[in-house]
Amino acid sequence: MIIINDFAAVVGGVEKIAIIEAAGLAERGHRVTMVVGHGEPASELAEAGVSVRDTGQLTTLGDPNRLRAAARGIWNRKSAALVRELAGRADSERAVVHVHGFTKVLSASVIRAAVDSGLPVVATLHDYFATCPNGAFFIYPRGEIWHLTPLSARCVATNCDARGYSHKLWRVARSAVQQRFGAMPARLSDFITPSRFAADILKPFLPAHARVHILPNPVPEPKMTPVEVSRNGAFVFVGRLQRDKGPVTFAQAARAAQVPAVFVGAGEEAGAVSRAYPDAELMGWLNSAGVRSTIRTARAVISASLLYETQGLTPLEAAAHGVPAVVSDVSAARETVVDGVTGMWFRSGDVDDLAEKLTTLDREPELASRLGGAAYQRFWSAQWDLPTHLDQLEGIYRAALRL
Numbered sequence: 001m002i003i004i005n006d007f008a009a010v011v012g013g014v015e016k017i018a019i020i021e022a023a024g025l026a027e028r029g030h031r032v033t034m035v036v037g038h039g040e041p042a043s044e045l046a047e048a049g050v051s052v053r054d055t056g057q058l059t060t061l062g063d064p065n066r067l068r069a070a071a072r073g074i075w076n077r078k079s080a081a082l083v084r085e086l087a088g089r090a091d092s093e094r095a096v097v098h099v100h101g102f103t104k105v106l107s108a109s110v111i112r113a114a115v116d117s118g119l120p121v122v123a124t125l126h127d128y129f130a131t132c133p134n135g136a137f138f139i140y141p142r143g144e145i146w147h148l149t150p151l152s153a154r155c156v157a158t159n160c161d162a163r164g165y166s167h168k169l170w171r172v173a174r175s176a177v178q179q180r181f182g183a184m185p186a187r188l189s190d191f192i193t194p195s196r197f198a199a200d201i202l203k204p205f206l207p208a209h210a211r212v213h214i215l216p217n218p219v220p221e222p223k224m225t226p227v228e229v230s231r232n233g234a235f236v237f238v239g240r241l242q243r244d245k246g247p248v249t250f251a252q253a254a255r256a257a258q259v260p261a262v263f264v265g266a267g268e269e270a271g272a273v274s275r276a277y278p279d280a281e282l283m284g285w286l287n288s289a290g291v292r293s294t295i296r297t298a299r300a301v302i303s304a305s306l307l308y309e310t311q312g313l314t315p316l317e318a319a320a321h322g323v324p325a326v327v328s329d330v331s332a333a334r335e336t337v338v339d340g341v342t343g344m345w346f347r348s349g350d351v352d353d354l355a356e357k358l359t360t361l362d363r364e365p366e367l368a369s370r371l372g373g374a375a376y377q378r379f380w381s382a383q384w385d386l387p388t389h390l391d392q393l394e395g396i397y398r399a400a401l402r403l
Contacts, residue, residue, distance in 0.1 A: 006059070008038070032048075080107075111182050111188070126310060
């Protein structure tokens with residue numbers, strides 16, 4: 001088993017899933033090698049017996065040599081050579097190459113090397129980079145969902161990038177090379193998305209012959225007594241404090257509703273959040289236990305993302321504790337929240353609509369309690385655990401191997 005990911009340690013959700021899967025598969029007896037580009041490997045990889053091969057390179061954004069970074073970000077020869085070496089020594093009847101993140105260090109060259117090896121290649125699409133140059137179908141300067149055809153003339157002419165138009169043009173070049181020479185997505189037959197919502201967005205841009213597997217990310221929360229949310233007062237936001245995640249929308253709505261607001265996370269919008277609601281509590285990043293403890297003090301959690309996303313984890317983590325969620329109606333998080341049953345939807349970016357939902361939950365504790373109880377029952381009636389996730393992943397590998 002060859003698992004490919006930019007980073008060897010957890011720096012975000014992509015890495016968390018790649019590392020959990022690699023370690024879990026190794027503990028089940030699979031021989032797993034992980035190809036990474038940057039970072040000290042997470043301890044759980046060594047503990048599980050995962051072999052980590054590191055190209056030892058800087059990230060595209062972190063490399064001070066900008067010309068080298070730009071070229072290597074489009075096509076990384078060193079990482080491709082490493083994949084070719086490992087694939088050449090793998091058991092052609094049993095080995096699968098599983099690609100997670102590749103856009104920050106490794107580049108699409110690793111996908112081309114894997115495809116050329118003849119081994120089955122499976123790609124988990126944690127974002128929309130398989131087709132969209134900026135990976136989000138989002139026009140960052142305007143804060144709007146993107147409805148353009150990727151790499152069309154209008155797409156190329158539109159400044160949709162958070163870092164400016166020159167960076168957008170570089171991403172266009174990278175995406176064109178990825179599709180023309182990197183074999184992504186045209187020559188892959190198996191894709192994994194964590195939600196049907198994300199699959200529906202991506203399918204029109206994937207090969208007609210491709211199998212698109214829906215495999216939700218595991219949510220390894222301990223089963224505890226459900227929270228009595230009617231006794232809680234705060235509304236909690238967990239995530240990066242960046243514009244596309246909607247933290248200011250929540251801050252403005254919480255101030256208008258005159259309800260306590262707690263933010264777990266950090267980012268460039270922290271100052272804007274404080275200005276929008278000076279009484280909001282900004283806790284910064286917390287460890288898993290700290291996040292869990294904070295969620296259990298909430299009347300509801302808020303997912304205000306302006307982006308599609310591919311799966312909303314915070315609403316699921318909250319549901320595991322009997323806490324309802326209020327989520328944006330354009331985000332994949334809505335797939336795990338039944339509006340009016342286990343939580344509420346609000347119109348994306350609409351401060352007034354979100355404020356109305358917060359006011360309702362604040363004034364009607366019995367409603368919050370009913371929604372939270374339903375969320376708890378729905379979460380624990382499904383199977384979000386890691387063993388179930390790994391069972392399904394092994395089934396996808398067998399399909400790719402035609403076993």
